[in-house]
Amino acid sequence: MEKKIVIVGLGLIGGSLALALKGFEDYKVVGVVRRQATADYALAHGVGDEVTLDAAGALAQADVTFLCIDPEDTVRYLAQHRDHFRPGSLVTDVCGVKGAILEASRVLPPEVDFIGSHPMAGTEFSGIEHALEGMFRGAHYIVTPRPDSRPEHLALLERMAAYIGCRDVVRTSPEEHDAMIAYTSQMMHIIAVSVCDDEGLFDCQGFEGSSFRGCTRVADLDVELWTQLFTLNREALSGALDRLAANLDAYRAALRSGDTERLKAKLAWSAARKHRLDLGARPADPYYV
Amino acid sequence: MEKKIVIVGLGLIGGSLALALKGFEDYKVVGVVRRQATADYALAHGVGDEVTLDAAGALAQADVTFLCIDPEDTVRYLAQHRDHFRPGSLVTDVCGVKGAILEASRVLPPEVDFIGSHPMAGTEFSGIEHALEGMFRGAHYIVTPRPDSRPEHLALLERMAAYIGCRDVVRTSPEEHDAMIAYTSQMMHIIAVSVCDDEGLFDCQGFEGSSFRGCTRVADLDVELWTQLFTLNREALSGALDRLAANLDAYRAALRSGDTERLKAKLAWSAARKHRLDLGARPADPYYV
Numbered sequence: 001m002e003k004k005i006v007i008v009g010l011g012l013i014g015g016s017l018a019l020a021l022k023g024f025e026d027y028k029v030v031g032v033v034r035r036q037a038t039a040d041y042a043l044a045h046g047v048g049d050e051v052t053l054d055a056a057g058a059l060a061q062a063d064v065t066f067l068c069i070d071p072e073d074t075v076r077y078l079a080q081h082r083d084h085f086r087p088g089s090l091v092t093d094v095c096g097v098k099g100a101i102l103e104a105s106r107v108l109p110p111e112v113d114f115i116g117s118h119p120m121a122g123t124e125f126s127g128i129e130h131a132l133e134g135m136f137r138g139a140h141y142i143v144t145p146r147p148d149s150r151p152e153h154l155a156l157l158e159r160m161a162a163y164i165g166c167r168d169v170v171r172t173s174p175e176e177h178d179a180m181i182a183y184t185s186q187m188m189h190i191i192a193v194s195v196c197d198d199e200g201l202f203d204c205q206g207f208e209g210s211s212f213r214g215c216t217r218v219a220d221l222d223v224e225l226w227t228q229l230f231t232l233n234r235e236a237l238s239g240a241l242d243r244l245a246a247n248l249d250a251y252r253a254a255l256r257s258g259d260t261e262r263l264k265a266k267l268a269w270s271a272a273r274k275h276r277l278d279l280g281a282r283p284a285d286p287y288y289v
Numbered sequence: 290m291e292k293k294i295v296i297v298g299l300g301l302i303g304g305s306l307a308l309a310l311k312g313f314e315d316y317k318v319v320g321v322v323r324r325q326a327t328a329d330y331a332l333a334h335g336v337g338d339e340v341t342l343d344a345a346g347a348l349a350q351a352d353v354t355f356l357c358i359d360p361e362d363t364v365r366y367l368a369q370h371r372d373h374f375r376p377g378s379l380v381t382d383v384c385g386v387k388g389a390i391l392e393a394s395r396v397l398p399p400e401v402d403f404i405g406s407h408p409m410a411g412t413e414f415s416g417i418e419h420a421l422e423g424m425f426r427g428a429h430y431i432v433t434p435r436p437d438s439r440p441e442h443l444a445l446l447e448r449m450a451a452y453i454g455c456r457d458v459v460r461t462s463p464e465e466h467d468a469m470i471a472y473t474s475q476m477m478h479i480i481a482v483s484v485c486d487d488e489g490l491f492d493c494q495g496f497e498g499s500s501f502r503g504c505t506r507v508a509d510l511d512v513e514l515w516t517q518l519f520t521l522n523r524e525a526l527s528g529a530l531d532r533l534a535a536n537l538d539a540y541r542a543a544l545r546s547g548d549t550e551r552l553k554a555k556l557a558w559s560a561a562r563k564h565r566l567d568l569g570a571r572p573a574d575p576y577y578v
Contacts, residue, residue, distance in 0.1 A: 120498035140495050170495035180496040183489050188500035191480060193559035194536040198529070200472050201562055206429050206459035207469040209409035211477035214503035219563035227553040234544055240487070241541050245534065247483040252530050255523055264516040270482035273490055274508035 006062035008032045008055065008077065010042050012122065013094050014068025015131025018048040020164035022133075032058045041128055059084040064156065066117075067093040071228045075104040087111035090153040094119060096181060097232045098144045098174035105146070113153050116144035116174060118181070119166065126222045137165035144174045182236035187244060189226060190237070192219035295351035297321045297344065297366065299331050302383050302411065303357025304420025307337040309453035311422075321347050330417055348373040353445065355406070356382040360517045364393040376400035379442040383408060385470060386521045387433045387463035394435070402442050405433035405463060407470070408455065415511045426454035433463045471525035476533060478515060479526070481508035 003026055007014045010031045018029050031048035032055050033039050039051045052058050059065060059081055067074050074093050085091055090113045095101050098116045105114035121139040123130060141161035145154055158169045172180075195212075196219040204212070230237055254263045292315055296303045299320045307318050320337035321344050322328050328340045341347050348354060348370060356363050363382050374380055379402045384390050387405045394403040410428040412419060430450035434443055447458045461469075484501075485508045493501070519526055543552045 120496070122498070139498065142496065168495070180489070180493055183487060184493045184497045184501045188504045190537070190540050191504060192500070193556060194533060194540055196559050196563045196566070197536040198472060198532055200469070201566060204469055204473045205566070206457070207409070207431065208473045209411070209428065211481070211507045212473045214506055215477045215480060216563060217503055218500045220560050221556065223553060223557045223560055227549060227556055230544060230552060231549050234547070238541065238544055241537065241544070243487055244483060245537060245541070247486040248479070248530065248534060251479050251483055252527065252534070255519060255527055255530070258523070260516060260520050263519060264512060267482060267510065267516055268512045270485050271509050271512055274485045274505060277485070277490060277494070
């Protein structure tokens, strides 16, 4: 029988995943959406091999199910459809928090395997119209398995991640994921919106360069989504922001002191850290096209 | 007689300018460097039509001189070579601060015109090996003329800016420039280094996405250059950082409060500001190749 990847939610990430997974091994890609308009768009643009509004029917035939919806919707969906997922199948998600999702996955019957996923990709846009086949190219694909997750399911996720162009698959615990993401992703979004709260924002046109674009790009964020992500990871994010405030304060003090050598030494220290980090270049950044 | 553009300093910006200005109208591009090795590299790679170590000789024949050296060097150079600049010629610079440079330009004899320039382009690298012909494509070119600057010189700079691919020419006062740049550029660099000062920096590999790359890209900065830029604009930069700290504090408080509606309303407000800003896309960002 033909194998099926079911993608619940064809938004920015789900839509991109449907485009990128097309032709993966002998799987068909089936999109599950709530609105007929989304189904029409998806069919017209080849986002998925099939599209349906019948969630229960699709889940019953899935070998793999990707939940590509907001964190709170994901939590609700797992409970609501706990008896619709096919026994023996793999269920995963794409949320930017993992603790709350793995906790919610306990509602599933023991025959349904769950592994948390977080492909570290996205743009500041949302919706199927902004889906990109190349969205995941060069991105990290993070997985948080449960202790009883089946090795063949992990291996399948790894093959899929490679197929959609991810740079690597990073395996970690939900707690470690949430602590790291508070710093590497959530804090960047708080910085971006805080910079845009500046009274000078609308006077700055004509004076902005690449650093301003890079720092503020994500400020026009999906408000509902990010409110959930920040709230579900409040403790770790607050801690990261406290550390940022302290590090910014140290620079403010060095600047105010008027001691040029002190400022220079501090900059040299920070610049050397960044130099040592060497994140490598992403071959194609879809958000810069 | 053949017209000449003299570029003093063939580093990242001077080198890029020499590449980008090649073929501009009936001008020859002459690079002035201090080290023979730089001259050899420039000649081997076509950075400028001619390259010389004889500053006084080149300046005496220049129709336009671009000083592409650090701010403090620019101040010294203006005084040191005040009698070498050709009477009737235009002298300009490329520094990221303008108040101190315009002040220093008063040393010039009245027959030498000075207009401050700041092409809003660059990468986190330095040196002629990183020069790019496309460096200025889509960037703003800011000019700060003096009250007595000649209109034909302003017009010439505008044609050059268009030739090297700049998006527009923005005319402003040195004071306004320095106030805006404290926010749009200098603050972005302080944010980037502060983020890299985080204790979790070296553990975050595998968890960083596009927002982290965008925010921290410039942290590996030219320490000497940025120490000068920050120091020469200390008051404005300190003010911008104070405003940032207050805006970050407001987000920290909203997050800590646990009031999800308050956080959501705040995010909606900031996101709408960024959405309204609409900086437009740069067609090709050289620092992302």
